[in-house]
Every structure is written in C-alpha cells, then in structure tokens.
Amino acid sequence: MAGPTFVAEAPEALSQIPLESLTALYHAASGTTHLLAPPAPQILAALAGRPGTAEDVLARIAESFDLEAEDAAAAMSARLAELEAAGLVRRA
Amino acid sequence: MRHRLDLKIGPVSFRIGSAWPQPIAQLAALYAPYPKPDGIADFTVRLEPEKPWRRLIRPSVAIHGDYTLPDAAPLPLAQGLLAAEMGMNLQMALGQKRFLLLHAGTVERGGRALLLTGHSGAGKSTLAAMLGEAGWRFLGDEFALLDPATGLIHPFPRAISLKNQSLALFDNAAPDRLGPVLKGTPKGTIRHLRPPADAIARMAEPARPALILFPRFNRDFEPETRPVGAAETFVRLTQASTNYVALGRPGFDALTRLVTATPSFAIDYRSGAEAAALIDTLWSKTA
Numbered sequence: 001m002a003g004p005t006f007v008a009e010a011p012e013a014l015s016q017i018p019l020e021s022l023t024a025l026y027h028a029a030s031g032t033t034h035l036l037a038p039p040a041p042q043i044l045a046a047l048a049g050r051p052g053t054a055e056d057v058l059a060r061i062a063e064s065f066d067l068e069a070e071d072a073a074a075a076m077s078a079r080l081a082e083l084e085a086a087g088l089v090r091r092a
Numbered sequence: 093m094r095h096r097l098d099l100k101i102g103p104v105s106f107r108i109g110s111a112w113p114q115p116i117a118q119l120a121a122l123y124a125p126y127p128k129p130d131g132i133a134d135f136t137v138r139l140e141p142e143k144p145w146r147r148l149i150r151p152s153v154a155i156h157g158d159y160t161l162p163d164a165a166p167l168p169l170a171q172g173l174l175a176a177e178m179g180m181n182l183q184m185a186l187g188q189k190r191f192l193l194l195h196a197g198t199v200e201r202g203g204r205a206l207l208l209t210g211h212s213g214a215g216k217s218t219l220a221a222m223l224g225e226a227g228w229r230f231l232g233d234e235f236a237l238l239d240p241a242t243g244l245i246h247p248f249p250r251a252i253s254l255k256n257q258s259l260a261l262f263d264n265a266a267p268d269r270l271g272p273v274l275k276g277t278p279k280g281t282i283r284h285l286r287p288p289a290d291a292i293a294r295m296a297e298p299a300r301p302a303l304i305l306f307p308r309f310n311r312d313f314e315p316e317t318r319p320v321g322a323a324e325t326f327v328r329l330t331q332a333s334t335n336y337v338a339l340g341r342p343g344f345d346a347l348t349r350l351v352t353a354t355p356s357f358a359i360d361y362r363s364g365a366e367a368a369a370l371i372d373t374l375w376s377k378t379a
Contacts, residue, residue, distance in 0.1 A: 015341065015344060015345065017348040017352065019321070019322040019323040019326055019348070019351065019352065020321050020322055020323050021323075022323040024323070024326055024344070024348055026341055026344040026345075028340075028341060031337065031340050033330065033336075033344055035323060035326070035327065
C-alpha cells in the first residue's frame with residue numbers, strides 16, 4: 001500500500017550550510033533554523049518541488065544514501081513524519 | 093528629562109536621561125573621553141522614579157527607554173549608574189537590528205578578533221578586560237557586534253562591569269578610570285572600569301574574527317583545551333545571541349559564515365594567568 005505523498009520546498013526557499021556531518025538549514029517561510037542529520041537533507045533534496053511517497057524517496061536517494069535499517073520503508077515513513085512535524089515537508 | 097547625557101560607543105549612540113543628577117554625573121565621569129553622537133541617537137534610556145514621589149522619598153530608579161521590560165525591578169538611587177548601564181544593554185538586546193549581537197567579550201590583535209563567549213560567570217568579561225590591559229585592543233566585554241554585510245566584528249567598548257572577586261584584579265588601574273563601588277546589587281558588588289585609551293580612540297575600527305573561545309573558570313579543573321566543532325559552535329552562538337531570530341536570513345548567513353571560517357575551542361582554566369597562557373598558545377597556532 002502506498003503511504004501519503006509528501007513534497008518539500010523548492011531549494012531556493014531554503015538556505016543550507018553543511019557544518020561537519022550536520023546541515024544548518026534556514027527555512028525562510030517560518031523564519032526557523034534547523035540542524036539536520038542525515039538522511040534529512042537527502043530527503044528534502046529528493047522531495048524538492050517533486051512530490052513522492054516513502055518508497056519514491058527511498059528509490060530517489062538509494063544511489064547516494066544507504067538507509068541502514070531492517071525495514072527501510074518504515075524508517076523512511078518515520079523520518080518523513082518527523083520532517084512533516086518540523087514543517088519542512090507537507091502532504092502533496 | 094532634567095538631566096541628560098549623549099554618548100557614542102562604537103557604532104551605536106545613546107541618549108540617556110535621568111530624573112536625578114547623580115547617575116548622569118557618574119556616567120559623564122566614566123565616559124569622559126567618549127565622543128558625542130553625530131546626529132540623532134539610536135537609542136534612548138530614561139531613568140525615572142517608579143512613582144512620582146519616589147524621586148525624593150526613598151528614590152527608586154526604574155529603567156525606561158525605547159525598549160522596556162515590564163517586570164524589571166527598580167534599583168536604589170545609589171545604583172543609578174548600574175541602572176543606566178543595564179538600560180543601555182536592554183536597548184541593544186531588544187532593539188539592535190543592524191548587527192548580530194553575540195554575548196561575548198572581544199579583543200583584537202593585528203586586525204584580527206578573538207571572541208570569548210559562554211555562560212554568565214564563565215569569565216569572558218574579566219578575561220577580555222585582562223587581555224585589554226596586556227597588549228590586546230579591547231573591543232568589548234558584553235556584546236560582540238557582527239556585521240552581517242561584512243562579517244567583521246565592530247567594537248562596542250562600553251565601561252567594563254567588574255563583579256565581586258574581579259574588582260581586586262584592577263586595583264592598579266588609574267583612579268579616574270574606575271566608577272564607584274556599587275554594593276548589594278542584584279549581581280553582587282560591581283565596579284565599572286573605563287576601557288584603555290586605545291580602545292576608545294580606535295572604536296570605529298572593526299576587526300576580522302579569527303578565533304572563538306568558550307572559556308570556563310573553575311579552580312578544580314585541570315587546564316585543558318578542546319576543539320569545538322562548527323555545528324556545536326553554531327548552536328552555542330545562537331543561544332549566546334539576543335537577536336539571532338529577529339535578524340532572520342541575514343543572521344543565519346552571518347553566523348554560518350562565522351562558524352565555518354573561524355576555529356573554535358573550549359578552555360578550562362584556574363586563574364587569569366593560566367587562561368592568558370592557553371589563549372596565547374591557541375592564538376599563535378590558529379589565528
């Protein structure tokens with residue numbers, strides 16, 4: 001069963017600066033600063049202006065990022081729920 | 093207001109009014125060599141009686157101005173100078189929009205700035221003041237003003253607020269540089285020290301940040317130096333800033349640029365001399 005479809009802001013709406021292994025992100029719409037750990041920046045990039053489900057995101061980031069989890073789809077859904085709560089992705 | 097003083101400190105100008113002559117006279121003595129503002133002051137501080145009759149009966153100084161905290165407790169008139177200093181801090185903390193404000197002591201050598209930041213009581217103010225007497229140019233002991241447009245730190249050499257044990261360290265300063273000893277203030281015993289003459293003469297000269305330190309004073313710690321990563325420095329500096337959120341995107345850009353370009357260390361020290369030695373070593377290695 002396909003889960004909900006999410007979309008993230010277009011890249012120009014976000015400023016992102018890598019700080020060692022983390023990424024500082026400024027979300028202009030809310031004026032909020034976030035400090036993100038992988039795979040959050042990769043998920044935002046995969047969904048930037050391009051809606052997708054958890055499975056879609058997994059397929060899109062598979063080349064660049066290996067989500068080391070037994071149930072990768074469930075882990076991705078959990079990460080998407082966190083990003084939705086933080087206001088960085090929304091339901092498409 | 094009955095009594096008034098206009099002051100320019102670094103790039104910021106203040107107009108301070110008072111219902112009583114004493115705080116203005118003490119401020120005027122402490123800030124005697126400072127220039128007057130060129131035009132209209134950026135911020136106004138007003139020292140007023142809490143109630144009209146409190147100007148004369150048990151005089152009690154309430155801190156008002158462009159920006160006011162509704163629940164700030166008034167101070168006795170004997171601490172009127174402290175009220176003026178707190179009023180200036182309050183205007184900066186709540187109203188400054190041109191610079192990213194970081195709670196940090198700052199000194200400069202060779203055009204490059206050293207930032208000392210950390211919690212209240214970590215010793216940043218005392219260390220900045222000590223270094224200012226020992227070959228560094230003192231830029232400020234309270235706020236570092238980071239210009240988002242240039243990435244430079246602007247001096248804000250206010251009178252240094254010496255607290256409790258720190259007073260004794262500056263007993264040898266020229267008497268005209270010292271304000272009255274203020275006992276029983278909310279922060280204990282306080283005495284203000286005018287910064288060295290070169291800090292005032294060169295207060296229009298900004299400096300490029302070169303090193304960020306998080307000092308921690310504790311007699312029980314072995315002296316130690318630890319590098320602090322850019323992400324941790326970023327988070328700690330957002331917490332050390334009074335206006336990071338208000339500045340929005342320019343604040344984010346300025347702070348990320350600062351932490352990615354500037355090495356950062358935590359130091360534990362047991363005495364001022366030990367801190368000075370640790371700082372010298374780090375400065376010669378990194379800055």
